[in-house]
Amino acid sequence: MLTFPSTHYALKAEKTVQGAGLQGRLIPMPRELSSLCGLALELEPEISVHALALLQAAGVRLEKKVKVLKDRGRIRVIEAIEKYEAGDLREGEESGS
């Protein structure tokens, strides 16, 4: 599951992944997972590497990637895989004048 710093990126991530014919859907996110935008992109683990590459190319900012287990509809975090700092997936921006 991927989380994002804003809804804009969550929606863009969904569009990017689905546009490439991959399965991925946005779901409301448990508060304990992240408070950033309330949405997470759910991906099957086997396509996550491909999906991440696509998102990187599309300039989507990520917050973190976590592995979760769904147990009778409840989401349980089993592994926090990676936490991204702003700019990890993008080139540093020039500063304004």
Added chain:
Amino acid sequence: MIYLNNAATSWPKPEAVYQMADVSLRQLSGSVNRGGNKGALDAGRAVLETRELLAALFGIREPEQIVFTVNATAALNLALQGLLEPGDHVIISGMEHNAVVRPLYALKNRGVEFTVVNCAADGTLDPLAVEKAIQSRTRLICLTHASNVTGTIMPIFEVGEIARRHHLQFLVDTAQTAGEIPIDVETAGITLLAFTGHKGLMGPPGTGGLYIRYPDTIRPLIYGGTGSNSELFTQPEIMPDKFESGTINAPAIAALGAGVRFIQETGLEKIRRHTRELTGQLLEGLRQIPEVTVYGPAEPERRVPVISINIRGISAGEAGAWLADHYEIATRSGLHCAPLAHQTAGTLATGTLRLSPGYFNTPAEIETTLAAVRELVGVLRDA
């Protein structure tokens, strides 16, 4: 009715805009960033779509650097009030709208100064005069892309180059040009671009926005809920949330997207060719009437489809009323919210009668309008 007031708001809208407004209001049963139900997500997807369409239209690489506002005036206020600090100096042209002049005038109380670079009577701006006005404290050049009074297209590429050379921010007001003339923020060196949704972009009123190249340099004017980082009392820095507190007008923004898509599908060149032909026809016909004074550049290539006139022997207001009463021609008369531009054109005392065709007008409508003006002039001659 012959609608010649597209500079105020475009009418009619493309059919797809009406349909999208209807469908959105009925079916986008949610608020963007507020909830993960289908309606909220669909509303979010529609807003994302419009943001991406606008980014493509303006050559903006990162769509999230476009923030939605309620109109171009709000966007210009965000740019000016959000950027400028006491001691800063701004350069504007003598053709600016009150949406720029009034905020700057108010900012004078907070120690912001501005210089007005004079234009020729037809609105022409000399870019070198802009460069000469640069001071050590100059932070921003702010320029309308085209005058809403004389229709004059301003030299944004030349001025943008000057701004780039002097490391200044460059704010362009595209109220009269977005959806009419191609704009590329990279080529023109634009760091802030204000647009409205309800004119050339053919969307509904209540939509507009600001492109912000350097979000770190702009303070928000409105703080509040963004549906993100909700445990924090501080405003998020992430774009576009930083500048989009409160519930966004998703149905109208979706309809604006339909307008931009219409422009994309029709082709900006085709739209421009058509409105330029109508402008040329109108200019040509008006110039043949000795009692009519036409303001602005003579060549239709140098203007957007905005034509200001005065008719000898009758005020602009009365002429507008006569055209409406006798031929149901919709125009606008008066000062057009731009006293600075009227001062430049020499029409501050009289105002002007403004005729502004749009993409949906026809040559036959222009011919009827010219015949109506000729008839009005005839009535005045006989009086």
